[in-house]
Every structure is written in C-alpha cells, then in structure tokens.
Amino acid sequence: MKVLILPDLQAAIARAADIIVKTVQTKPDAVLGLATGGTMLPLYDELAHRHRAGKVSFASTTSFNLDEYIGLSPEHPCSYHHYMQQAFFDHVDIDPARTHLPKGDASDPQAAADDYEARISDAGGIDLQLLGIGQNGHIGFNEPTASLGSRTRIKTLTRSTREANQRYFRSFDETPQYAITTGVATILESRKCLLIATGAAKAEAVARMIEGPLAAVCPASALQLHKRATVVLDAEAAEQLALRDYYETVHPDGRESAFGG
Ligand code: GLP
Numbered sequence: 001m002k003v004l005i006l007p008d009l010q011a012a013i014a015r016a017a018d019i020i021v022k023t024v025q026t027k028p029d030a031v032l033g034l035a036t037g038g039t040m041l042p043l044y045d046e047l048a049h050r051h052r053a054g055k056v057s058f059a060s061t062t063s064f065n066l067d068e069y070i071g072l073s074p075e076h077p078c079s080y081h082h083y084m085q086q087a088f089f090d091h092v093d094i095d096p097a098r099t100h101l102p103k104g105d106a107s108d109p110q111a112a113a114d115d116y117e118a119r120i121s122d123a124g125g126i127d128l129q130l131l132g133i134g135q136n137g138h139i140g141f142n143e144p145t146a147s148l149g150s151r152t153r154i155k156t157l158t159r160s161t162r163e164a165n166q167r168y169f170r171s172f173d174e175t176p177q178y179a180i181t182t183g184v185a186t187i188l189e190s191r192k193c194l195l196i197a198t199g200a201a202k203a204e205a206v207a208r209m210i211e212g213p214l215a216a217v218c219p220a221s222a223l224q225l226h227k228r229a230t231v232v233l234d235a236e237a238a239e240q241l242a243l244r245d246y247y248e249t250v251h252p253d254g255r256e257s258a259f260g261g
Contacts, residue, residue: 004254004255006233012198015254016232021047030061031062032061037132048088063098066140067181070109071104071178072104073105100120109154117151117186126189128191128193129192131194131223132197135160137217137221141179142187146184146216150183153183162176163175184219193223193230195232197231206231207240
C-alpha cells in the first residue's frame with residue numbers, strides 16, 4: 001500500500017486529482033469507480049476545474065459508483081445519483097449513458113445488485129476505484145463485519161453511519177437504513193484503488209486500515225491485500241499512524257518513491 005501524506009486538505013486533493021487525471025490521460029476510455037461523501041466534494045471541484053482548463057476530458061470514460069441508498073429515486077435530493085449529478089457529472093464532459101449507479105428504487109434491489117455486478121464485469125472491470133472511508137472503517141457501504149469476499153448486494157447501515165449521514169436528511173428516521181453497495185471483493189478486483197481521507201475524524205479508521213490487522217471488522221483493511229492501492233491523506237488524517245515517519249521517508253511530500261514502492 002502506498003501511503004502518501006500531504007500537508008493539508010488542499011494538497012491532498014490536488015495529489016489525488018493528479019492520480020486520476022494521469023489515469024484518464026493514459027487510458028482515455030478508463031472505467032472509473034466513483035465515490036460519494038463530503039471528502040469527495042473538493043476533489044470533484046478540482047477535477048471539474050482541470051476539465052474547464054482543458055487538462056482532462058472524461059468524454060470516453062465509463063463510471064460506476066460504489067453505492068446508493070435503497071428507497072431513494074435518482075431524483076431524490078439526498079440520493080447519490082443526485083449528488084453525482086450536482087458534484088461532478090454536470091460539470092464535466094462525461095457521457096451520461098456511460099455513468100452507472102446502483103438502482104436504489106428498484107422493485108427487486110437484490111436483482112438490481114446482481115445486475116450491477118454483471119455490468120461492471122461486462123465493462124471489463126474497474127481501472128481506478130476511488131474510495132473514501134467511514135469513521136468505522138467502512139468502504140462503500142461495506143460496514144464492519146462485511147465479508148471480505150462480498151459482491152454487490154444489500155447492506156444494512158449501522159447506527160453510526162446513519163448518524164454520520166443524517167446531516168443530509170431532515171431527521172435520523174428519514175436517513176435510509178439500507179443501501180446497495182459493491183462488495184469488498186468487487187472493490188479488490190479493481191486494477192487500482194485510490195482511497196482519500198482527510199481530517200482528524202478519520203485518523204483512527206485510517207490507522208486501523210493501514211496498520212491494524214486484516215479483519216472484516218475494519219473493511220478498509222482489505223486494501224492491505226490489494227497490489228496497487230494508494231492512500232492519500234492530509235496531515236490530520238495521518239495523525240495516528242505509528243509508522244508515519246517511514247511513509248514520509250518513502251514518499252517525501254506525498255511524491256512517488258524513487259523506486260516506485
Ligand atoms: C458514506 C459513503 C462512503 C464514504 C463515507 C465517508 O457512508 N457510502 O463511500 O466514504 O460516507 O463519507 P465522508 O467523506 O462524508 O466522511
């Protein structure tokens with residue numbers, strides 16, 4: 001796992017944007033795995049900015065989002081469909097026909113989940129999977145104890161995740177209890193993973209992911225199994241890393257190491 005520690009939020013976002021832009025420049029028809037959440041908002045702003053500046057085109061890319069709430073239509077203002085539209089799709093040249101999110105309002109959510117997994121595979125798999133991390137170590141909506149072999153399916157959200165996401169809804173009771181999420185194994189199959197964590201609230205989860213045991217109780221720790229996983233952190237999110245000095249020696253200022261390791 002490459003651990004890149006940047007001095008602040010702005011630098012971390014810029015570094016993550018560099019990695020995504022480079023992927024798309026190298027492979028214009030890349031399949032991107034996209035994520036939602038507050039962490040991603042400045043990143044999507046930065047990517048839109050680089051697009052407007054003529055530095056990157058998403059015209060030939062395909063995207064698959066990690067997850068969607070069950071019971072919310074794409075038009076619902078709190079759905080991840082709506083989030084993606086507002087935060088990213090409306091601001092870049094991605095072809096709407098090639099953007100995909102699980103169908104949260106499907107009459108048969110498990111069938112929709114199975115179909116989603118098949119569509120990822122039909123697209124040739126994901127080249128770069130973008131990830132955030134929940135304070136409890138979740139990735140996508142793979143909550144603690146999610147099977148490390150899981151595929152796209154329905155997950156029940158923990159109380160702490162619903163509380164964290166309540167800020168987008170009118171009340172806790174209105175915050176969905178179920179979601180369709182790509183599985184841990186689906187995520188691990190991506191050719192590259194890029195996880196971004198910023199802020200002190202993520203420091204403990206980040207330390208468990210990178211330095212804790214590989215365990216379903218911290219689904220993000222599954223990235224320890226991935227051959228090409230990069231974690232981009234700001235200084236606050238890196239606060240609880242025991243081997244921080246080592247990561248900073250290997251990747252000074254979050255740069256690639258001389259030997260790529
Ligand atoms: C949600 C999403 C995750 C995201 C997490 C953290 O639960 N399903 O994909 O990583 O929240 O969100 P934030 O970036 O707002 O802390």
